[in-house]
Each structure stands twice: as C-alpha cells, then as structure tokens.
Amino acid sequence: GAGQYAPGAKVTIHAGSRTNYSFAGWTTSGGGSFSNASSASTTFIMPNNDTTITANWTYKGGGGNVGGGGYSYVAPTVETPKTETTILEEKKPDQPVTVAALVEVTVEDKGEAKTVISDKVITDAITDAQSYAKEQGKTRNGISVELDLTIPKEVSSLTVTHPQGAFDKLVKTGVKSYKISGYPVTISFDEKALEEIKNQSEGDITISIKPVENIAAAAKEYIGRRPIYNIGVSYVKDGKTIMITDLNDGIATISIQYEANENETANYLCGAYVNERGNATLIDGANYDIDEGVLEITTNHLLIHGVGYKEPSAKFIDIENHWGKESIEYVVARGLLNGTSETTFAPDMAMTRAMLVTALGRLSGVDVNAFDTNSFTDVKTNSPFRPYIEWAYNKGIVKGIGNQKFAPDRPITRDEIAVIFANYAKATGYKLPIIREATSYADGASIGSLYKDAVTAMQQAGIMIGDTNNQFNPKNNATRAELSCMLHRYINLTIDPKTAYGWTINDSGQWFYYKDGKKLTGTQTIDGMKYFFNKNGSLRTGWVKEGDNWRYYSGNNATVGWMDIEDKTYYFTDNGLMVSDKWMEIESNWYYFYYDGSLAKDTMVDDYEVDKNGVRKDSTKN
Template structure:
C-alpha cells in the first residue's frame, strides 16, 4: 500500500510540474473504463468510472494544453467517483478529462466541449469511451508553466510547503524564451488557515522575466518582473511567502460596516529576518476568493488596505473578476487586505448608459457628486477635474505638491496638487505659454493623451484587442494625440460616436470620462 501511494503522489507531482509530463501512456497498468464527467454550475466536475486498481489520477486540461485541475480518487468495488473543483469553465471551449491508474500507465481520455448555451457555468453529461490504454502523446503542461504542490499540514492550521531548486529550474524551462507568467498552485490540507511556502531566492531571478503567480484557496499573489527583481536583490538565500486568513475584529470605527464578514488576507514575504513590504516601481496583484452576495452590486465590491493601526483605506485598483469568484487588487506593497462593500448612488444617474461606471468609480472614491446627491453625468469635465480623477485611480499622495509649474494654477486652488502630481509624472504638459487651462473643458483628444501617459506612468501596457480602423474624421485629430487615440481605440477603451466619428476637439462629458476610466481600471486588475 505504501508503494502504491508513493507512486500515486509521484504521478500527481509529475503531471503538474514537468514542462513535458512524464505520465506517458503504457500498455500495462490497471484498466480504466466507463468514464463519465458531469460539469456543474458550482465549478465542479464529477468524474466517475471503473478501474481494476485501488487509486486513479484525474486530470482536466484545456485546449491550450493548460492543466485546469487534477485530483485523485479511491476505487471501491471497482468503481470511483470524485468531485473535482475546476472553477468556472468557458462556454464553447473544449476540455480533456484524463483518468489514469495510480502508476500513470493505462488511462482513458476524450475531448468534450462545454455547451455554448450554458454561459460560463455550463454543464452536461459527457461520456468518455471505454479504453484501458492510449499510446498517443500526452498533453504538455500549462502554457503558463504551472507547478502544483501539496502543502503539508501543521499545527493550528498553519500549512507549509517547500519548493526545491530543481522544481524552479523545470518551471523556468517551461516559460523560457517567453514573457509568460510562471505559476505555483498550492493545494492546502483540510482546515488550513495559512500557508507558508519557502522558495530559493534564485527562483526570483530565474522567473523574473514573466513574473510569478502563487495561488491557494486562501488567496493568491502575482508579482511582476520589477517586484521579482526587488525580491531577488534582498539579503538571504531563501524567501518565505505566507498567505493567511486575517482577523478583522480589531479594525477601527467604520470598518465593520463596509467589510462585515467578508474575507481578508494577510500576505507577507520575508528574506532572512527581514520582511519585504514594498517593491519599488513593481506592481503586485492580490486575489481574494469571493462570491457576490445575492443583493450586492458588483460595482460596489472593493478592497481595503488595513494599516498597522487598524485604519482601513480603499484600494482604487480593485475589481471582482469576470468569473465572479475572486476580487483582484493591484498594489505596490504588502499588508492585510479585505474585501468590502461600498455602494454609492446618485439621484440623476439611474438608467443612464454610464450608470455602472459612475457607481464603480464612486465606490472607490475616485469621483463624487456635486453636493446635492447628483452627479451631472452629461455635464462637461474640466482638465483639472480629470487630473484629479487620474490621481485618485493611482492612489497618489498629493499632499507634498504645494507650488505650481503653471502661471494659471495658483496657490490655494483646490486642483493645484493634482495638476502638479500629473505634471511631475509626465502625464500633462500644459497648453503652451506656461499655462494649463485648469477650468477649460477637456477635449476628447486631450483626455486620450492624458490617459495613455497615465497608463505608461503606472507601467500598464494597453492590450491590442479592439478595432483599429481609422475614424472617419481621423484627419482632424491633432498630430500630438494620434498615438494615444490609436492605442486607446485598439485596446477597446475608446469608441467613436455614431458614424465612426471621434470628434477630437469636442468636449468630454463626466459620464464619458467615468466610462473610460472604469474600463481602464477593470483592464488593469483583470
């Protein structure tokens, strides 16, 4: 029994970790047959079948040959049945369920497609053919390079895992020559409330190019290249990353109302005896598992950063993900983060085409009304107001900006610190002759230019996913704004007016500004 279990664990590890799996089909082994797979809206696949052995290994792969999930099941009286958690699969996409014996020999596998009519939570009974062997080529592991590790249980719910240098090298090989993000998936023992994973510091050098994602059932973290380099520069030989459930009972006044019983995580990275809390210009994405409540508005789901004094501060770059099963937040430092709910509404936005975008930014304190419970969505937005919105999304501390670079931005003007912050970060240049024109309505091409410069300031690269055909009035776009308009249009953030008109010198409304800004934030934290 010990040898059988050992082989089973070896199969699981190799299937998930190697750049080219060693679970190669063989003519020998315990027969596997009568396999069925039933996907439910809860994100689980119930896999059942027959086997002559004592254990089977279950793998689920997508069409890109990425390992979606794997598990094992015991065989009793020749039968097995296991509910495997996959998260939400995509409608219309094909997936491969592979069930092998514990030695990685015989297996049954067949492609199935999630019905298009099922949205992203579709299902249906999929029957795989009876087969005990398959001499075809095994799927390669995830295109992102995924290492799956079973954590060991510890005292008081503190699980641990250790990643070896050899495992890191194999992970690096899987993503070598690309900018793909390497991934470590931590499987937690029952009852775990924290996981501490130890990695060699060299891992952060080997995997720096594409960054690293570490996932667990408690929470996840993604480190970009600059963050990886910051960790690699720390002292010591080993890095310990800890993800744990956080206690929010000691928060200051007001926090219980917005956080309530929603989850919170505490994430730390230590090198030797020193804790690494910031990463220079690096960006870190925190992901907290969460499902939207029955009466909750997804626009109002936010994330709060909890300081050492228990004070909660909103993280502006945070959103419930498209699958609706986690909240992602982009930050530059580590601490405790909690999911919160902060609905904000205005009396004049109900039913407006930009209602959701306005609610989204208002919940994050990026925009506010005019003091009378109204937002005035169709009113124009000024250049100074837009600079303030960008500073809000960046979570910028503007308290240090007290003097002006522009002749028409005076000491005492409410917008001085926001305009100066934008100037200092190469987001604005002014309109010439030393002027900024803070109270002038911002034009659509000016808004586009500031937005592209803001994206560059944050280190975010706009995707090339949208229409790139020129606007009908493309020739009217000023030369200094052509790059920005083209980039924003290609990213899907910018659309024209009826007739494919951009109207570059036309003014942008508050609703239009809210729409493009909310879309940008959601792209950044996707």
Template sequence: MTNGTTYTFTVQARNEEGTGPSSIPSNAVTPYKPSKGGSGGGSTTTTPASTDTSVKVLVNGKVENAGTVTTTTKGNQTVTTVKLDQQKLEQKLASEGYKAVVTIPVSTKSDIVIGELNGQMVKNMESKQAVLEIKTGAAIYTLPAQQINIDAISEQIGRNVALHDIKIQVEIAKSTEETVKVVENSRKKGGFTIVAAPIDFTIKGIYDGKAVEISKFNAYVERLMAIPEGIDPSKVTTGIVVEADGTVRHVPTEVIVIDGKYYAKINSLTNSTYSVVWHPLEFKDAENHWAKAAINDMGSRMVVSGVDNDMYEPDRDITRAEFAAIMVRALGLKPGEGMNPFEDVKVSDWYSDYIETAVAYKIISGYGNGNFGPMDKITREQAMTMISRAMNITELKAELVNGEIEKLLEGFGDGVQSADYAKRAIAACVKSGIVSGRSDNMIAPKDNITRAKVAAIMQRLLKKSKLI
C-alpha cells in the same frame, strides 16, 4: 564547479577490455558557498505544532512531492509553512519549459499560510518566466516570479549574500483583530458593507534577522478572494485596499466563477490588506442620462464621486485636476506616491496627492512651463493623451503600424486639427475602442470633456484592459 550552477553526473566504467555504456544522469545538484552568518541563527517565537511532512505541489497541474509542510503557532495564530524543495522544483521546471505555473495548495485552515523558497529558486523561476500560485480556502495569490524582484531584495540585503541564503516568503494571512477594527471603522465612514473578511498579502526576503518587504509591482498582480457561501455574488461591488490609517481605495475587481465557487478577482499593483465590499450608488441626476450605467458603476466602485450624496452633474465639463484624480482612483493607485513638480499645485489642495501619484506613474506631465493648470477644463486630446499613458500601466496594447495614425485621424472630419503631441495617443484610444468620435464623425480634439463621458471612458479602459 561553479557555485550557483546546476550539474548532473554520469558514470562510465573503463578497463583493458574497453569502455562500458554511460549511466543515466544523476539528479541535478547545485553547489553553493554559504554566506557569512548563514540564513539561520535567529531565535523564533513560534511553537511547533507538527513535524515536517511531505506535501504535494502542482507544476502545470501535475502533482509532485516537491515540498514539506510545517504547522506552528505564533501567539494565538496558526501558521502553515510550505517549503519548496529546490532540487525537485528545478528538475520539474527544466522538463516543463517556460511559463510553468507552480501551485502550492494548502487545505488546512490556518490563520497564516506561507509559501517559502530561496532567492536562487526565485531567480531560476524568473529566468523561465514561471508563476507561483499560493492557494488556500480563502484566497488564491498568483504571482509571476519576476514581480518578486529578487534583484531588488538582494540589493537591499547585500550583494555579498548568496541568493541561496535569502529566504523568500509569500504570505496570505487572516487580518489581525486590530486590522479588522480599522476595516470596520472604515466601513462606518464609507457607508459600504463588508462582503469578505480582510486578508493580508505579503512578500518578504529574509536573511540573518533582516527582512525586506516587496509592496509594489510593475504590473498588475492577481489575487482571488473567495466569496463566502450564502452571499449573492451580484451584491459584490469591488475589492478595496485598506491602509493602516483606515484610508480605503478601490482596486479593479471582477467576480468570476471557478468550479462552481465565486471569487472576487482583484488586480493590484501593490501588496496590502484587501477586502471585498458592497457599495451601490445611484445618482439622481443620472437617472435618465445616456451614461447612467457607467456613472453609477464607477460611483459604486469609488472611482468617481458626486457633488453631494446623490448628484453627479454629468454634463458639466471636468477639470484637469478632477480628471487626474479619477484616473488615479480608476487604476487603484495610492495617492501621494511621488513628488509635486508644479508651481500651481499646493500641498493644501485636495488634489495634490493625486497629482503626485499621476506624475510618479507618468500619466501627466503638465504644460511644460512648470504649471499643471489644475482648474483648467481638460480638452479631449489632453484627456486621450493621459489615457494612452494609463494604457501602458494596464498593458492594453494598441499597436500602430506605419501610416496607421494618419489613417485613423483621417477618418474624422476634424482629425487634422489634433495637436502633434496628441496624434499618437488619439489614434491609440480610437483603435483600442476606448474613445470614439461624435455622431457627426468628429473627434473634437479641442473640445472639453464632460463628467459623464469621463465615467464611460474609465469604465471602458478597465473593461478592455480586463481588470473589471
């Protein structure tokens, strides 16, 4: 037999009288060769509070006794760990087929809830495009198995370690007192109200005392944070990420209702500490503006900012640096996540961290001569090029068949004036409904774009991507 391969067995009786019928297949068995050192051996600082008991797990909504639950204490925190049974899970996934949802519901009020699998289970779930869902009273974490990226974890731990020996823990935890203090200080500086207490979301691969944390994903991952009873759901503006240094950033969020209970649905490309806030903003100079709703919405969500406390300058043309910064904020990306390849962007510039992230996520590429032109006014075709790249991140599809690009551009009186590099991007933005022509049936590719228009475009991008 081959290690890591799942087998079933049948029994058939044979004698001089003939051959009897085959038995029904046995339970699936997967042999493994333990890696050197094993996955245990380390000491633990936790204190058992209860013995292992079976726990009900849902697979596509069907109840299965496919795990055990243990509650322990770690310092002054209670920890509930649900460990999935590999054999039972694999049998169920085999019968359910592709894209099954495995839900671990935890009703106990623990400070930390952990769903535990091994690397081979994750790999098998990944091959079937399965989704893992951890559900507590405070949050629901929905995680496609492929986003755990077991291959990356294995690479860091060591390829010689069998996947079966790598422990994978998906954790939802009440933030520590120290983190709560950081969030409170951020609240005072940011002028927002905390609606839901901060929660930490973590994924770890563990082997022989070594832990590898997965903090980034290559697609938006959804987590729901429960809105506390008595809170008006209309007083929820957005979800935020709170970094260890107190830096706060918006993450795309919408309020939804499930079985009569309100949740903030947060879509993010990272793991971190999350909270939900109320942060209403109204800019005085947008009061009678056509883009008032979009400007105030994006301002409240911390995507756009004013020139001072209550002025936005909606009709001022926007610069390339401003546009890149707003795009990074709108997508909920962390500034400073990459390298700066441009000669005309200095580390001391306020926008340098945003430029680095925009480059890392392939939203911007510059002029091709080593410069970005941060203070240049951005043109509509340049903006649409960046937007189309952002659509790749949000997975907003605008499939363009043969001849459709030309047809869409021909619908505008000046479509032929579009630069060759921008034509596909313009067509994608038009087809997806993010950008429309002007009232005179012009797309105006060479014109500049205003701060008001940018706020409206960002709102449309997030809505059509179903992120807010």
C-alpha cells in the same frame, strides 16, 4: 547525530541543554528550513542537498554565541518522478507562456497546509515552459510559472517554503511572474518583485497566507465581516524570522475569493490594507470580478489585505437608468469624481480640463501638499483643482493654452483626452498594451497629427472607443459619464489586460464584444446564449426577432425567466426564447401566453379562469 533523509523530509531535532548556557537558535550550512529556529526542540525540513545544522548557545556569564550539538544530514540520491505540469491557455496575445506545476500539499494539525517547493519542481516547470515556447515560436514574451496547489477546503492557512536555490532559479531565468494558487487567496509576483525578494533575503524564502480573526474597530468600519488575510514573505536569520514587506518597484497581485451579498453593490467593493498600527486604508485600484467572485488587488507592500466596502455618501437619482451607471458608481466609490450635488451626478454634463486632471491625480494618489505653486493666472489659488493642475503640468501630463492660462473650466475634447491619458500612462510608468486591431475611423482625417498616435494607442488598448458609425468624434466634448467609463477601463486594464476582451460598452452606451482583438458581428453564441450584432459590431438590444421567435436584451444581458416590459409580463426560456401562444407550467403553476407573448391575467382562456397574477385556478388541463 547524523542521518540520511529525502528532500522535503521532516526531521525532529533536540538541542538538549547545557550548564551555564542558554539556547540561541539553530543554523544550517546548506539550506532547508526550521519550523521554529528559536526553539530547542523543533522540526527541520530537508533541502535537496547535504547539510549540517548547528545548535547555538550563549554563555550566561557573558560573551558571544558558541556552537554545539551539531547534526549532519545527507540527502540520498533518489529517482524522483517528473513534476506534473500543464501549459495554460493564453488570455491575451502578448502573454508569456505560462506553465502550471501541480503540487500536493499536506495538512498538519489545526488545519495548517504546508509544503516545500523543491528545486526540481521549479526546474521542471521552467524547462517545460521554455521548451513549449521554443516549439511554438513564442519565446518573445518570456515565461511565467504557476504553482497549482491541491489543498483540501477545510485548511485554515497556507505556508509555502522555497529553498534558496529554487527561488534563485526563478530570478536567474527571468520568469515574468510567479503565482501560487489553490487557496482562497491567490498571490502572484511580477519579475521586479521576485528580484526584490531575492535581494532582501538570505536562505530559504517562505510565503504564508493566514486569515486574520481580530482587527481594530477602525478597520472594521471598512472591512466588516469580509475576508482579510495576513500575507507574508519571510526568511530566517540568526534564528529570527525577518519579514519582507516593501517590494519597492515590484508588484504583487492578490486575488481574494468573495461572493458579494444581495445588500452590496459590486462597484463599491475595493481592496483594504491594514498597517502595523491596525489602521485600514482602502485600495482604490482594486477590481472585483462579479462573474468569478474574486477581488484583485495590486500592491507593492505586503502585510494584511482584505475585502473592503466603501459606499458613497451620495445616492444619485440621475444615473439609475443611465448606460454609464456601473462605471459612474465605480469611480465615485473610489473618490475619483464627485457628484454635482448630494443627489445628482450630471452624467451628460461636459467634462472640464480641471476635472479630468483632478481625477487622474486622485487615481495616482497625489499629495496635494507637495504642490503649493500656481503656474496659471486663471487658476484660483484656493481652487481645489489647483494642486492637481500643478502636478499634471509638472509631470508633462497636460499643458496650458498659452499666455500663462490653463482654461480650467473649458470642456475637454475627446482627442485632448487621448493625449492626456497617453501622457499619464507614460508619467506613471505604465506601458499601454496593444490588445485590439487598429481602427481606421471614418472621420480619421479630422484627427490632428498631434493627436493621431494617442488616439490609436487609446483605441488599441480598449480605453477609448468610437461610435456605431465608426467615428471617433475628436472635437466632441466628452461627458462625465464617458470619462467615468474611460477611467474604469484604464484602471481595470492596469490590473488585468484581459478586461479589454469580451464585453465592452462604448462611449455612447452601445455594447460590443471583442475576441482576438476584433469586434464580433452577426449571430454569435457567448457563454451558451445567442446574441445578434450589427455589421459595425454593435449589439442589437431590446426586442430581437430570430425566425419566428423573439428574444429581449437589456444591455448585454439576455432575458431569461419572467420580465415586465412596459405594461405587460413575459416569460423567456432558459435559452432566451419568448414563450407565446400556449399554456406553460412554471414552478407547478399553469400560465397562458398570448400570441404576442404577453401573459393572460384576470380572464378566461380555453374555459379556464386565470387570476390577476396569471395563474390558472384549475390546474388539471394538460
């Protein structure tokens, strides 16, 4: 048979039957894709060009495949409208110019969303990104492409097929990343991952995302009822679907929408990977964005990924009100640092050299069995730190102190940490980004020449921060809480550099806000709320007076609504102002607040009685 069909059109094809032959699958001479190349009756999606598809048969009496039942399809010359694209706003200075191409997706039976991305969509997106980059003088960092899919909420799965030519275009152009968004799961491939997929595949490439309904009992321990998806990259060869699971040096970033419930601590959420045997492994390098409600996982292996939860076995009573609590919970949940007992973390205890390299080794996933030597006389053979010290020493991350000694229990200084982090980044192949303006520390003269470059690199990447007196304090010993914050920042930075912008807590527990690489100072409005920063950029916290009004800040959170402070109760309006010296109706009840803002309780005010909760008993006064 033959026919003329538009690119992307679906054509129903039937191979029929042949005496003494069994059907062996469909093949195509010029691209396109089959819904099921192994089925004698299926649908074929037209490529952008002419093609011939062939039904292949195997003689039941033996011998190889034979062709037969060929179909010739011609792609007509049609004027297709230009792809609708948008240049996305930059989130960091060195970001590639990113273009989003809007693509409508059709929903088939059973709620399956499917689309074929034509060569034209990719070509239009690349052309627009390149043109904009050239016009704006931003060609240095290259371009990225995003598919912004318009998908109804009720879809069950997503399948995106790329004709070989479209995918080749992404690779040949050197696109820095390729992202598919619009579904509850967003996936992005970096440049190396795109090259790896192209090198491992033949013909059209399909990217699919499908929810996983049933998982093994062992995996449920970590995942529970949280979302989990089978994320696949595949192509068809000789009628068989071939999966590409190993991206080698390439990286895929998987972002899964998930709202943490009231019984979950956000820092204990992590990525979960389920292997072919149904066993689940937690991915420590995942980051949960509580504001966006998204868990972001970076991986070089595709299959089943989801949202996991790992609550630490210990609950530490000494971090409950500590400024480093969030980061401590984050690193403990990922097994990078342990408590000093079942109930204590000792956040203000000095970090030792051995503890630091052990945390970095755990972050890197070091196989402790691979390091059975001992290069230092003061490191015990049976010490749990020994294999990590050997790993760090062999990788050039850390050095001994001379005379075959390491000084594992010696507190580590801040300038030493800067060098070790810089060496770790180099050893693991991570290029530290320059995100913030370089700071000239007031005590810069006390930073030794061997440490200066590393200190600058850590500061500009947002991993290490000076104090409110603009001092780095190079020879100060770092505490376990400080190191927890540094590890937390480093992990987030490797996942998404934009985490170095916005709110940051320094190594002394003080808050700053960075915009365009600079600390904000003075009065600023952030996300609709006023904040007040000192000249050195540190946030004013606690009680803050603005004219005749008062505000209260707990860390970087502006208080809104009811708040108990010491032994008094206060109420703050939606814009953060303390209510004072008046009656106010709140949720159908009347309350009176004294001139100092405290709530009147169990007393008489203006001839009205208020109860022990501050509620006026007679609510007729206006």
